[in-house]
Amino acid sequence: xxxxxxxxxxxxxxxxxxxxxxxxxxxxxxxxxxxxxxxxxxxxxxxxxxxxxxxxxxxxxxxxxxxxxxxxxxxxxxxxxxxxxxxxxxxxxxxxxxxxxxxxxxxxxxxxxxxxxxxxxxxxxxxxxxxxxxxxxxxxxxxxxxxxxxxxxxxxxxxxxxxxxxxxxxxxxxxxxxxxxxxxxxxxxxxxxxxxxxxxxx
Numbered sequence: 045x046x047x048x049x050x051x052x053x054x055x056x057x058x059x060x061x062x063x064x065x066x067x068x069x070x071x072x073x074x075x076x077x078x079x080x081x082x083x084x085x086x087x088x089x090x091x092x093x094x095x096x097x098x099x100x101x102x103x104x105x106x107x108x109x110x111x112x113x114x115x116x117x118x119x120x121x122x123x124x125x126x127x128x129x130x131x132x133x134x135x136x137x138x139x140x141x142x143x144x145x146x147x148x149x150x151x152x153x154x155x156x157x158x159x160x161x162x163x164x165x166x167x168x169x170x171x172x173x174x175x176x177x178x179x180x181x182x183x184x185x186x187x188x189x190x191x192x193x194x195x196x197x198x199x200x201x202x203x204x205x206x207x208x209x210x211x212x213x214x215x216x217x218x219x220x221x222x223x224x225x226x227x228x229x230x231x232x233x234x235x236x237x238x239x240x241x242x243x244x245x246x
């Protein structure tokens with residue numbers, strides 16, 4: 045079995061250190077070790093019972109059942125945000141943009157999204173992402189709202205399949221919120237400039 049690369053070799057070492065036979069404790073340990081899977085108590089109990097309450101066997105069974113044999117691949121090529129590095133006023137909408145690539149050998153399945161996985165919540169927490177052919181790249185945009193307080197804020201985002209498996213490079217949103225921030229104005233001016241140029245071309 046190919047263990048998902050999120051579960052490193054330290055996890056296997058932890059198995060040997062978990063020497064309890066208390067069933068309630070085993071359920072809690074299974075839920076903790078598979079925390080990213082949002083495993084509920086009933087499901088954890090089922091997989092443990094199916095494997096004679098062997099924690100390592102239960103985790104292997106769960107991964108065999110839940111995780112696809114091959115996850116999609118995604119590489120972050122660059123942050124292409126207009127006005128990147130400028131601060132944002134409090135409680136203001138702004139746009140983050142990245143160029144990403146399907147770095148795998150197969151087309152992405154339908155239903156993929158970019159999902160917020162940690163840090164500051166700035167309004168939006170999930171953005172649908174279209175299917176992308178192998179080696180193709182695209183511009184990925186997310187409209188967010190800056191926090192009410194001034195300061196430095198960050199949030200972590202990952203690509204996610206329909207069954208909740210994360211894949212690809214981590215995408216970070218790191219912003220400075222300041223009363224004198226100009227990012228939103230810069231982006232609005234850029235949008236007006238682009239619209240004017242498009243109109244002239246027509």
